[in-house]
Amino acid sequence: xxxxxxLSVKNDKKIVxxxxxxxGGLPFEKGGKTELETASTPNLDALxxxxxxxxxxxxxxxxxxxxxxxxxxxxxYNPIDYxxxxxxxxxxxxxFPMKAGDVAARMNFASQDEKGNITDxxxxxxxxxxxxxxxxxxxxxxxxxxxxxxxxxxxxxxxxIFRGSDLSDHVSDTDPQNTGVKPLDPxxxxxxxxxxxxxxxxxxRQANAILKGQKPANAVLxxxxxxxxxxxxxxxxxxxxxxxxxxxxxxxxxxxxxxMDVIEGLxxxxxxxxxxRDSWNRYDFFFIHHxxxxxxxxxxxxxxxVAEIEKADAFLPQILGLKPDxxxxxxxxxxxxxxxxxxxxxxxxxxxxxxxxxxGVKEFGESGCSRGMWGGVIKGTQLISLALAYSGKxxxxxx
Amino acid sequence: xxxxxxLSVKNDKKIVxxxxxxxGGLPFEKGGKTELETASTPNLDALxxxxxxxxxxxxxxxxxxxxxxxxxxxxxYNPIDYxxxxxxxxxxxxxFPMKAGDVAARMNFASQDEKGNITDxxxxxxxxxxxxxxxxxxxxxxxxxxxxxxxxxxxxxxxxIFRGSDLSDHVSDTDPQNTGVKPLDPxxxxxxxxxxxxxxxxxxRQANAILKGQKPANAVLxxxxxxxxxxxxxxxxxxxxxxxxxxxxxxxxxxxxxxMDVIEGLxxxxxxxxxxRDSWNRYDFFFIHHxxxxxxxxxxxxxxxVAEIEKADAFLPQILGLKPDxxxxxxxxxxxxxxxxxxxxxxxxxxxxxxxxxxGVKEFGESGCSRGMWGGVIKGTQLISLALAYSGKxxxxxx
Numbered sequence: 001x002x003x004x005x006x007l008s009v010k011n012d013k014k015i016v017x018x019x020x021x022x023x024g025g026l027p028f029e030k031g032g033k034t035e036l037e038t039a040s041t042p043n044l045d046a047l048x049x050x051x052x053x054x055x056x057x058x059x060x061x062x063x064x065x066x067x068x069x070x071x072x073x074x075x076x077y078n079p080i081d082y083x084x085x086x087x088x089x090x091x092x093x094x095x096f097p098m099k100a101g102d103v104a105a106r107m108n109f110a111s112q113d114e115k116g117n118i119t120d121x122x123x124x125x126x127x128x129x130x131x132x133x134x135x136x137x138x139x140x141x142x143x144x145x146x147x148x149x150x151x152x153x154x155x156x157x158x159x160x161i162f163r164g165s166d167l168s169d170h171v172s173d174t175d176p177q178n179t180g181v182k183p184l185d186p187x188x189x190x191x192x193x194x195x196x197x198x199x200x201x202x203x204x205r206q207a208n209a210i211l212k213g214q215k216p217a218n219a220v221l222x223x224x225x226x227x228x229x230x231x232x233x234x235x236x237x238x239x240x241x242x243x244x245x246x247x248x249x250x251x252x253x254x255x256x257x258x259x260m261d262v263i264e265g266l267x268x269x270x271x272x273x274x275x276x277r278d279s280w281n282r283y284d285f286f287f288i289h290h291x292x293x294x295x296x297x298x299x300x301x302x303x304x305x306v307a308e309i310e311k312a313d314a315f316l317p318q319i320l321g322l323k324p325d326x327x328x329x330x331x332x333x334x335x336x337x338x339x340x341x342x343x344x345x346x347x348x349x350x351x352x353x354x355x356x357x358x359x360g361v362k363e364f365g366e367s368g369c370s371r372g373m374w375g376g377v378i379k380g381t382q383l384i385s386l387a388l389a390y391s392g393k394x395x396x397x398x399x
Numbered sequence: 400x401x402x403x404x405x406l407s408v409k410n411d412k413k414i415v416x417x418x419x420x421x422x423g424g425l426p427f428e429k430g431g432k433t434e435l436e437t438a439s440t441p442n443l444d445a446l447x448x449x450x451x452x453x454x455x456x457x458x459x460x461x462x463x464x465x466x467x468x469x470x471x472x473x474x475x476y477n478p479i480d481y482x483x484x485x486x487x488x489x490x491x492x493x494x495f496p497m498k499a500g501d502v503a504a505r506m507n508f509a510s511q512d513e514k515g516n517i518t519d520x521x522x523x524x525x526x527x528x529x530x531x532x533x534x535x536x537x538x539x540x541x542x543x544x545x546x547x548x549x550x551x552x553x554x555x556x557x558x559x560i561f562r563g564s565d566l567s568d569h570v571s572d573t574d575p576q577n578t579g580v581k582p583l584d585p586x587x588x589x590x591x592x593x594x595x596x597x598x599x600x601x602x603x604r605q606a607n608a609i610l611k612g613q614k615p616a617n618a619v620l621x622x623x624x625x626x627x628x629x630x631x632x633x634x635x636x637x638x639x640x641x642x643x644x645x646x647x648x649x650x651x652x653x654x655x656x657x658x659m660d661v662i663e664g665l666x667x668x669x670x671x672x673x674x675x676r677d678s679w680n681r682y683d684f685f686f687i688h689h690x691x692x693x694x695x696x697x698x699x700x701x702x703x704x705v706a707e708i709e710k711a712d713a714f715l716p717q718i719l720g721l722k723p724d725x726x727x728x729x730x731x732x733x734x735x736x737x738x739x740x741x742x743x744x745x746x747x748x749x750x751x752x753x754x755x756x757x758x759g760v761k762e763f764g765e766s767g768c769s770r771g772m773w774g775g776v777i778k779g780t781q782l783i784s785l786a787l788a789y790s791g792k793x794x795x796x797x798x
Contacts, residue, residue: 026754026756027756027757030449030757031448031449031757034756055772059402059796060402060403060781060784061777061781061784061788062781062784062786062787062788062793063402063406063784063788063793063796064788064793064794064795064796065795065796066795066796069796079796080402080796336754338754339754341795342795343754343788344788344793345754345756346772366756367757367758367759370758370759370771370772370774371759371770375772375774376453376773376774376777
């Protein structure tokens with residue numbers, strides 16, 4: 001990374017990372033085809049035939065990444081060096097201006113019965129405007145020496161940011177990840193976390209008192225306590241002027257963390273395409289994110305994932321029409337429908353540029369990519385380096 | 400490794416590492432086939448067709464590993480960080496309870512002439528019971544402040560463990576690795592080793608006096624002075640309950656070093672298979688070791704190595720019959736008959752699991768594996784990570 005910082009230079013070449021979340025898959029039956037191989041993808045296949053193909057590991061071999069580390073890896077940050085907690089991703093996702101020393105946590109509105117047992121961890125998936133009303137009510141919480149910001153995210157999801165002296169993210173989750181049981185108490189995971197655990201406990205006590213009698217959301221669950229980490233920006237590291245075109249808050253959050261500008265209010269490919277064209281002249285790095293390949297994989301919906309890949313394929317010409325100098329199409333991790341979850345399998349990618357060297361792969365799929373030029377499985381963090389190189393943004397190393 | 404320690408979880412899935420020692424080979428003639436490619440291996444080929452295939456480097460590119468580093472790498476330990484001396488491997492191989500501060504050395508019984516020149520470094524390969532008698536005689540050695548344990552290993556091989564204060568393994572070998580010359584004196588390789596070099600010299604003086612007149616073993620040679628290293632166990636690191644099914648003492652020693660249970664008294668595949676079935680329910684990691692692929696390679700016996708690979712192929716169904724959740728078949732290094740020695744060539748492997756992604760390789764061999772999904776040559780230490788991942792033993796990293 002330090003080498004890239006030294007070698008990278010500004011020019012007018014455009015790089016696009018088109019990320020289909022959870023792209024990598026598995027066949028349902030041995031010897032069968034993966035989701036990507038099953039999908040009809042004439043545009044991706046034509047592009048692959050002129051590209052270099054391969055597989056990448058976002059993290060170590062076989063290690064399953066969460067969304068944040070998967071994307072950090074794509075942007076060239078070793079996720080083990082740059083740990084980002086869920087609370088921070090949520091806060092950045094709604095563009096909350098976190099400061100050093102703040103501690104953020106993801107909060108769910110939930111339902112509990114008279115005994116205090118959780119009956120629904122998502123309070124019947126209340127809509128975002130209801131969530132916003134409840135967050136407004138929680139402004140009534142008052143803790144000496146602490147500012148508590150409570151903000152809606154999406155549906156039943158909210159985020160709390162504590163501001164005050166000596167706070168720490170060494171605090172455990174209160175979400176029991178199950179129903180029929182009481183929420184857990186927030187506990188300090190080291191001495192440093194004791195004050196914050198106390199603050200969180202008092203916050204929850206007051207919040208639940210305020211929510212008493214509300215239906216269905218009469219409790220809060222917290223997880224992913226996190227401080228703002230130091231992450232050098234993509235501008236600083238690679239001299240890029242990066243823009244994110246994402247629909248979901250978490251991906252906007254990760255983008256902001258690495259210093260991207262973020263366009264708000266996008267909800268589908270059509271809007272992402274228009275925003276891309278409108279901003280084409282003002283940026284040189286574009287991160288276009290498609291969420292639903294991952295969602296369908298998580299649902300175990302093989303055919304649904306195939307359909308989402310086909311939608312992405314149909315969108316591809318809108319990107320290519322702008323003639324990017326470098327385009328990478330890949331995922332942040334695998335989410336095989338077979339697994340109904342993120343997995344540690346390597347992720348197919350293609351990189352196309354004037355200077356890429358076609359490698360004989362004619363179809364964009366896991367098997368094809370494994371025989372591609374980069375097919376021996378490279379590290380996810382190495383992609384940014386290829387992108388910079390093929391866009392002429394890397395100087396020579398040494399004399 | 401620290402990441403694996405944090406992410407790995409206990410479950411009931413079974414992992415088998417079937418290790419054919421020195422598996423990797425070379426063709427005798429350019430364009431010909433390797434030992435593995437020459438062998439008729441219908442079972443391995445059928446398994447490969449449903450597996451992910453590749454090549455791994457136990458150490459760095461082209462670096463030839465000894466047996467201990469080759470196996471440590473397979474078990475996920477970087478052999479450069481975890482150096483294990485021959486003396487320790489020998490002591491662990493006979494389950495001698497070494498303590499911190501002890502120094503162990505491999506000892507050969509040898510033959511010398513009247514002038515003290517070595518005539519046979521292995522004393523005509525005396526049998527193990529003769530070796531045990533001689534070890535018993537050497538209990539007569541007495542050195543002030545030092546306990547010296549002398550234990551038979553196999554044939555002419557024994558091990559000596561010195562116990563006392565301020566001992567160190569900074570001592571050079573006495574085996575001249577040649578006949579017609581005198582044994583070398585043990586010398587300190589740093590100041591720390593001076594006391595131990597003196598102890599070893601006195602031990603050898605008294606031992607040779609006791610053995611005077613014996614035939615053919617009238618001398619001792621020592622090598623591989625080693626202290627017990629700190630090695631975290633596979634239980635601690637990966638939350639596995641591992642078992643070793645090995646015939647040869649050294650491999651039992653390496654297994655004990657990483658905290659495996661070891662079944663004693665096995666001498667062939669038939670006994671290994673029975674022990675595997677008998678212990679199947681009590682463990683979740685099985686290391687099955689086959690020595691003779693390496694032995695035949697060391698002898699330069701191409702056809703002999705082919706035959707040993709075919710025996711391993713015939714044994715494979717006994718493992719598969721137990722339906723392991725993950726099976727890896729590989730070697731700890733290459734021992735091409737062409738080289739008559741260990742070599743630094745990458746080693747073919749296959750990994751099969753419900754969630755492995757078939758890669759089009761239909762035959763288990765060096766060429767096929769180089770075109771497999773992991774064909775770009777991975778690090779040997781990464782295999783354990785894949786095995787844990789494909790058996791559902793790794794949690795997700797990050798939010």
